[in-house]
Amino acid sequence: MPQNACEPRKDSPQWQVPRPFLKWVGGKGQLLHRMMPLVPCFSGVYHEPFVGGGALFFALQPSRAILSDGNLRLIRAYRGLRDQPREVIRRLQEAPYDKDYFNHQRQRAIDADSDVEVAVWMIYLNRTGFNGLYRENRHGRFNVPFGRHVRPLICDEPNLLACSQRLQHAQILHDTFESVESRARSGDFVYFDPPYQPVSATSTFTSYTSRGFCFEDHRRLRDLALRLKRRGVHVLVSNSASSHVLGLYEKHFEIHEVQALRKVNCKREKRGRITELLIR
Numbered sequence: 001m002p003q004n005a006c007e008p009r010k011d012s013p014q015w016q017v018p019r020p021f022l023k024w025v026g027g028k029g030q031l032l033h034r035m036m037p038l039v040p041c042f043s044g045v046y047h048e049p050f051v052g053g054g055a056l057f058f059a060l061q062p063s064r065a066i067l068s069d070g071n072l073r074l075i076r077a078y079r080g081l082r083d084q085p086r087e088v089i090r091r092l093q094e095a096p097y098d099k100d101y102f103n104h105q106r107q108r109a110i111d112a113d114s115d116v117e118v119a120v121w122m123i124y125l126n127r128t129g130f131n132g133l134y135r136e137n138r139h140g141r142f143n144v145p146f147g148r149h150v151r152p153l154i155c156d157e158p159n160l161l162a163c164s165q166r167l168q169h170a171q172i173l174h175d176t177f178e179s180v181e182s183r184a185r186s187g188d189f190v191y192f193d194p195p196y197q198p199v200s201a202t203s204t205f206t207s208y209t210s211r212g213f214c215f216e217d218h219r220r221l222r223d224l225a226l227r228l229k230r231r232g233v234h235v236l237v238s239n240s241a242s243s244h245v246l247g248l249y250e251k252h253f254e255i256h257e258v259q260a261l262r263k264v265n266c267k268r269e270k271r272g273r274i275t276e277l278l279i280r
């Protein structure tokens with residue numbers, strides 16, 4: 001019997017339940033209690049084409065999953081941790097919390113190195129950088145400054161092992177979100193968590209990758225969600241509560257408003273509670 005995806009697995013002891021190993025902008029950890037009741041009872045595969053930190057995936061622990069993202073370094077970090085967790089842990093345990101070391105890592109050209117190296121690099125910078133944030137500039141360079149943390153936990157060994165164990169059941173792909181169309185079958189569940197449509201012209205963070213995500217991408221995503229729905233695929237979409245997003249979805253989908261705490265914004269006054277949408 002496939003795992004009932006309506007509920008997180010109950011057979012793992014609490015200390016083994018994985019949490020995202022990367023803090024990711026737009027991560028859904030704080031909204032899980034609102035999302036879980038909207039997750040369908042599905043019998044097929046779980047797809048997350050904008051996986052980011054994978055908060056819903058790690059909470060649901062589906063028995064079969066295909067995770068993908070347009071950020072190649074992120075995907076390589078997932079694969080490095082899935083395939084060689086002990087090596088990732090050993091390397092992270094040796095890494096010091098030190099500004100010079102951080103700046104050296106930040107400038108490193110990482111893309112020619114192994115998946116394990118990419119995993120260590122990304123987790124280290126994520127744990128020690130400002131606000132625990134991943135952001136690239138237009139040239140694909142990681143551009144977050146050193147963070148002021150008090151003794152950051154650079155290597156959370158039990159959680160890294162639990163994440164790696166959970167990822168053994170997942171295919172991990174570097175792909176654009178559209179590619180889910182050829183993989184998803186009736187009875188599967190697709191969770192789309194795209195970079196959000198800005199609520200206002202001054203909203204800032206959209207750059208998970210050097211490419212960005214525009215309104216035309218949101219329109220293509222809505223059309224894809226509709227085609228999947230018509231084929232019997234369960235769909236859940238997260239987005240900002242902007243009038244543009246409502247206009248795209250309100251005729252065809254059920255819309256739920258939720259309150260989220262926005263912690264990552266370069267402007268202090270723009271951090272705080274905001275309304276977001278869960279669309280299914």
Ligand SMILES: C[S@@+](CC[C@H](N)C(=O)[O-])C[C@H]1O[C@@H](n2cnc3c(N)ncnc32)[C@H](O)[C@@H]1O
Nearest residue numbers: 026027028050052053054055070176177193208
């Ligand atoms: C809001 S985040 C996902 C957050 C995730 N649900 C979590 O809990 O951490 C959006 C993700 O979409 C990815 N992305 C942006 N454009 C994309 C595209 N065209 N195709 C696939 N992934 C894309 C980004 O790299 C980023 O990881």
